[in-house]
Amino acid sequence: MMAFYFSRLVEIYPFFLKGLLMTSKIAFISLISCTLIGFVLGIARSSNNLILKRVVGVYVAFVRGTPFVVQIFIIFFILPEWGLQLEAFPAALLAMAIMGSAFICEIVAGGINSIPKGQWEAATSSGLTLIQQLRLVIVPQAMKVILPPLVGQYVLLIKDTSVVSVIGVMELTRVGWVTVVRIPEGLMVFSLVGVLYFSISYPLILLSNYLERRMAVQ
Amino acid sequence: MIEFKNVNKWFGKLHVLNNINLKISKGEVLVICGPSGSGKSTLIRCINRLEKIQDGEIIVNSSLVHKKSSNLTQLRGEIGFVFQQFHLYPHMTVLQNIMLAPVNVKKISKKEAEKISMKKLDQVGLTGKSGAYPAQLSGGQQQRVAIARGLAMSPEIMLFDEPTSALDPEMIGEVLDVMVNLVSEGMTMCVVTHEMGFAKKVADRVLFMDEGMIVETGTPDEFFDSPKTDRAAEFISKILTH
Numbered sequence: 001m002m003a004f005y006f007s008r009l010v011e012i013y014p015f016f017l018k019g020l021l022m023t024s025k026i027a028f029i030s031l032i033s034c035t036l037i038g039f040v041l042g043i044a045r046s047s048n049n050l051i052l053k054r055v056v057g058v059y060v061a062f063v064r065g066t067p068f069v070v071q072i073f074i075i076f077f078i079l080p081e082w083g084l085q086l087e088a089f090p091a092a093l094l095a096m097a098i099m100g101s102a103f104i105c106e107i108v109a110g111g112i113n114s115i116p117k118g119q120w121e122a123a124t125s126s127g128l129t130l131i132q133q134l135r136l137v138i139v140p141q142a143m144k145v146i147l148p149p150l151v152g153q154y155v156l157l158i159k160d161t162s163v164v165s166v167i168g169v170m171e172l173t174r175v176g177w178v179t180v181v182r183i184p185e186g187l188m189v190f191s192l193v194g195v196l197y198f199s200i201s202y203p204l205i206l207l208s209n210y211l212e213r214r215m216a217v218q
Numbered sequence: 219m220i221e222f223k224n225v226n227k228w229f230g231k232l233h234v235l236n237n238i239n240l241k242i243s244k245g246e247v248l249v250i251c252g253p254s255g256s257g258k259s260t261l262i263r264c265i266n267r268l269e270k271i272q273d274g275e276i277i278v279n280s281s282l283v284h285k286k287s288s289n290l291t292q293l294r295g296e297i298g299f300v301f302q303q304f305h306l307y308p309h310m311t312v313l314q315n316i317m318l319a320p321v322n323v324k325k326i327s328k329k330e331a332e333k334i335s336m337k338k339l340d341q342v343g344l345t346g347k348s349g350a351y352p353a354q355l356s357g358g359q360q361q362r363v364a365i366a367r368g369l370a371m372s373p374e375i376m377l378f379d380e381p382t383s384a385l386d387p388e389m390i391g392e393v394l395d396v397m398v399n400l401v402s403e404g405m406t407m408c409v410v411t412h413e414m415g416f417a418k419k420v421a422d423r424v425l426f427m428d429e430g431m432i433v434e435t436g437t438p439d440e441f442f443d444s445p446k447t448d449r450a451a452e453f454i455s456k457i458l459t460h
């Protein structure tokens with residue numbers, strides 16, 4: 001029986017590839033959007049502007065303090081009541097962007113806050129604009145602190161894409177669910193799903209370990 | 219060139235600058251001394267608006283520093299600032315440290331900026347160190363790079379906040395020598411320092427601060443040899459026994 005199911009599974013491998021492609025697509029777009037938004041929020045969070053700091057702080061606390069599944073449900077099922085109807089795919093991307101950027105915001109703010117005040121003062125005194133100070137002096141130094149946990153966060157975000165299966169996006173986890181109904185070998189099906197996730201996240205885990213070691217040396 | 223008119227500043231309840239009136243003319247060398255916490259750093263940090271004042275006026279080269287509308291980029295380009303702790307950019311080489319502001323603030327070409335920077339590096343006696351990183355330099359060398367970094371913008375004014383206080387004694391001389399050379403070039407300078415030798419040698423005027431007020435001013439000889447106030451006398455005897 002098992003051999004039979006295995007051959008069925010092999011037959012439907014294009015279905016899994018499609019799921020893998022969708023997962024990769026969501027992950028790729030999300031990592032980029034989360035990074036961009038996360039850096040902007042992180043810079044705002046570490047700024048001297050108290051209002052900005054507070055507003056971003058509330059955003060981050062709210063996102064970190066609620067389950068991702070609930071956030072997706074809010075976006076997919078509750079926003080339409082307020083007139084914002086989103087398809088599953090854009091809803092998934094929006095949810096990922098909101099959740100991921102909040103975590104990256106904290107990582108970036110932590111990195112920026114680790115830079116001594118004197119670096120800001122030297123850059124300010126020389127006439128650099130605020131953007132130049134960040135771009136040329138502060139962020140390049142903060143990257144040493146930011147990079148290892150950032151890549152670690154990427155791994156978490158890739159795995160979190162599985163949660164968007166709850167609103168019907170046909171990504172890897174969803175593919176697993178749909179398959180297991182027809183091929184009732186849960187261990188086999190979800191092992192395959194797990195291996196496919198691992199194939200995307202493992203390179204990043206290696207990168208994270210490498211960065212961790214390299215930064216520790218410096 | 220620099221003028222303070224009835225300047226007041228508070229940090230919360232602390233009246234850190236108490237009705238400061240001060241005029242510094244072109245080419246003048248002013249030494250500021252006084253006990254720790256008396257407001258010396260705050261005073262010179264107001265000149266390039268690293269600190270904002272709450273009351274009064276500060277005028278530098280006819281730009282109104284206290285006004286929100288003042289052109290800070292231009293102002294800061296005209297003023298070099300040297301910190302006690304150097305604050306070189308650790309991720310850049312010596313040359314990159316010096317070139318950064320000329321290229322990004324003055325928008326001059328990299329080639330031109332490099333030429334200027336090498337000249338300034340030569341001026342502080344560190345020609346061979348252009349490719350080194352700050353961490354590879356001694357404290358005295360780092361502070362000289364910091365001075366070159368300030369000079370690279372061709373400022374009219376140089377501000378120094380205890381430039382030798384963080385240095386090992388054997389390195390103080392090399393930094394003071396660079397500063398003395400600047401004086402001979404006619405640079406306008408405000409120097410917070412307790413180096414009496416430096417003050418006596420090059421300062422036009424010594425300003426003594428205590429508790430946010432200018433308590434006494436005079437020529438270096440007047441001030442150190444026959445201070446007018448008890449507070450100054452007490453302070454001088456303290457730095458002498460140090």
Ligand SMILES: Nc1ncnc2c1ncn2[C@@H]1O[C@H](COP(=O)(O)OP(=O)(O)O)[C@@H](O)[C@H]1O
Pocket residue numbers: 229232234252253254255256257258259260261
């Ligand atoms: N950013 C700040 N916030 C609050 N208090 C400050 C700040 N900077 C300096 N002070 C206080 O102002 C006083 C004067 O400081 P400062 O100008 O650094 O003195 P000095 O350079 O003469 O030692 C000190 O009591 C110091 O603690």
Ligand SMILES: [Mg+2]
Pocket residue numbers: 258259260379380
């Ligand atoms: Mg000070």
